[in-house]
Amino acid sequence: MSQNTQQLMLFCTVVVLFVTACLYGQQNVRVLSDALNHLLQTTTDMEGRLNTTLRISEPIRYSGAEVLHTVRQMTGTTVSVQVDGIAYVIDPLVNRRGTIPVQLAASYRPEFIRSGTGELLKIAFWKEASTP
Structure with missing residues (x-):
């Protein structure tokens, strides 16, 4: 094979890997976004049954x-x-x-x-x- 052909194949491989990584990252962002939206909806549906405090129940020693x-x-x-x-x-x-x-x-x-x-x-x- 000529050197130009090898470089073209290498370039095509790099482009395919880059596009695959971008699609994989986009899928991960979508999954995380869906999980956060689900958590937000679940917390909203609790309607005050969730009680948060800013104090520590037992002092640190x-x-x-x-x-x-x-x-x-x-x-x-x-x-x-x-x-x-x-x-x-x-x-x-x-x-x-x-x-x-x-x-x-x-x-x-x-x-x-x-x-x-x-x-x-x-x-x-x-x-x-x-x-x-």
């Missing part, structure tokens, strides 16, 4: 070990971490023996402070009083 891990992971980011009102920055690469006075078995309540745009600015952990 962290153990002391999770607090230590969070402080070490947030070091080097723009997010500051406070434990009982004191800010801590411990870089495990610089100071491996840096400690934070937390009780590993204690329970801590996190408080996430965000900017007006939703960007996380600070995480504050507050130790909860234990009940004997």
Whole structure:
């Protein structure tokens, strides 16, 4: 075969594959659109039987070990971490023996402070009083 014939066959193959991919993508978009329309119709048909909330039913609690891990992971980011009102920055690469006075078995309540745009600015952990 001549080189021109080979190039023509290669070009035709590429065109066929491109058209096939476009048709396959169009079919996927149609299937997803139909699924979303069906979901919208199902939700509309529920007529108020669907109840959504923006609150968490049970408050989040962290153990002391999770607090230590969070402080070490947030070091080097723009997010500051406070434990009982004191800010801590411990870089495990610089100071491996840096400690934070937390009780590993204690329970801590996190408080996430965000900017007006939703960007996380600070995480504050507050130790909860234990009940004997």
